[in-house]
Amino acid sequence: MTGPVRSLAARYYTDPEVFRLETEGLLARTWQFGCHTSDLPEPGAYATFEIAGESLFAIRGHDDRIRVFYNVCQHRAHQLVSGRGSTRVVVCPYHAWTYELTGELRAGPNIGAIKAFDKSTVCLSEVRAEEFLGFLFVNLDADAAPMDDWFPNARAELTEWVPNWADLRPHEWVEIPENCNWKVSVENYSECYHCALNHPTFASSVVKPETYDIQPQGKCLRHTTECQGLDDMTYDIRSGFEHFDEYSSWFLWPMFSFQVYPGNILNTYHWRAVDTDHVVVWRGWYSPEEADDATISQLAAQDRETTVAEDIHLVESVQRGLSSRGYRPGPLVIDPCGGVNSEHPIMHLQKWMREAVDLDR
Numbered sequence: 001m002t003g004p005v006r007s008l009a010a011r012y013y014t015d016p017e018v019f020r021l022e023t024e025g026l027l028a029r030t031w032q033f034g035c036h037t038s039d040l041p042e043p044g045a046y047a048t049f050e051i052a053g054e055s056l057f058a059i060r061g062h063d064d065r066i067r068v069f070y071n072v073c074q075h076r077a078h079q080l081v082s083g084r085g086s087t088r089v090v091v092c093p094y095h096a097w098t099y100e101l102t103g104e105l106r107a108g109p110n111i112g113a114i115k116a117f118d119k120s121t122v123c124l125s126e127v128r129a130e131e132f133l134g135f136l137f138v139n140l141d142a143d144a145a146p147m148d149d150w151f152p153n154a155r156a157e158l159t160e161w162v163p164n165w166a167d168l169r170p171h172e173w174v175e176i177p178e179n180c181n182w183k184v185s186v187e188n189y190s191e192c193y194h195c196a197l198n199h200p201t202f203a204s205s206v207v208k209p210e211t212y213d214i215q216p217q218g219k220c221l222r223h224t225t226e227c228q229g230l231d232d233m234t235y236d237i238r239s240g241f242e243h244f245d246e247y248s249s250w251f252l253w254p255m256f257s258f259q260v261y262p263g264n265i266l267n268t269y270h271w272r273a274v275d276t277d278h279v280v281v282w283r284g285w286y287s288p289e290e291a292d293d294a295t296i297s298q299l300a301a302q303d304r305e306t307t308v309a310e311d312i313h314l315v316e317s318v319q320r321g322l323s324s325r326g327y328r329p330g331p332l333v334i335d336p337c338g339g340v341n342s343e344h345p346i347m348h349l350q351k352w353m354r355e356a357v358d359l360d361r
């Protein structure tokens with residue numbers, strides 16, 4: 001007889017060797033968020049970011065295409081750019097080799113003196129990138145399946161929930177350092193079994209917990225719920241768009257989530273794993289450039305003071321507990337009917353988490 005499904009062994013959250021395997025394996029072959037395409041408004045605009053311990057930069061070409069490169073000069077390995085900016089060509093600060101916005105080597109002081117050297121053989125190393133509703137995602141695995149295979153229907157659904165996505169710009173960013181393994185934070189995000197007890201504001205004025213459910217959709221975990229009655233909402237949600245009275249979220253394994261609050265308000269979670277027991281969660285809020293942003297600011301503040309603050313205590317306590325000699329992984333509460341009081345999404349997540357690490361052993 002098989003017993004209940006048990007939670008993942010504690011060492012997955014506490015062992016630095018597991019974190020190393022995840023950084024070199026999982027993070028290097030999954031789709032990771034790089035930047036918002038509005039950070040790259042014109043040809044030559046660039047933005048740097050780090051994925052799986054690698055420094056990368058995205059840059060818009062004259063053909064309007066955004067390309068992503070490893071941030072390393074092909075001469076003697078100096079870093080090419082830092083932060084954000086705009087440039088006509090990419091110039092290495094070490095010996096001034098210059099590259100086109102397409103990554104081809106353009107020129108370098110005295111390189112004509114190199115015998116039998118064909119400069120067309122030198123090009124910056126390009127990385128797979130995809131635009132997804134104005135968000136740029138990157139995958140270090142050249143053979144990775146496209147995002148639509150990983151996350152079936154997510155793009156089409158999000159387009160329906162956020163019909164004005166092309167007008168949206170990052171409006172507020174909240175950076176939340178948490179003293180826990182990234183998986184503890186992601187799991188906490190992926191079940192609402194703890195919501196009634198720990199998130200009174202979220203449960204009473206954003207969503208209707210009895211209608212909450214989370215179901216896997218490929219490697220996406222799809223959260224759906226109706227919102228509370230219009231009178232119980234803390235802001236006016238009448239956006240004029242369809243789905244205005246629903247809350248929905250699309251968690252894209254392993255470290256990003258799109259959420260749409262009632263009123264079709266887009267916001268995101270982006271986990272950045274720092275080490276075995278530290279993660280930084282970036283909460284992003286988006287609004288059209290010309291919009292009155294008071295509602296978004298109010299929502300971002302309400303969220304930071306309630307749900308976010310409440311979750312930090314939970315995840316940090318769990319991380320301490322996972323190091324306890326007295327902990328043996330307990331059974332997950334899996335209700336065949338799903339619903340808010342079921343931990344079936346944790347079962348799916350922990351399967352992916354286990355596979356990601358065991359594959360590389």
Ligand code: FES
Pocket residue numbers: 073074075076077078092093094095096097
């Ligand atoms: S290392 Fe970049 S020009 Fe020499």
Ligand SMILES: [Fe+2]
Pocket residue numbers: 188189194195199307311
């Ligand atoms: Fe929570």
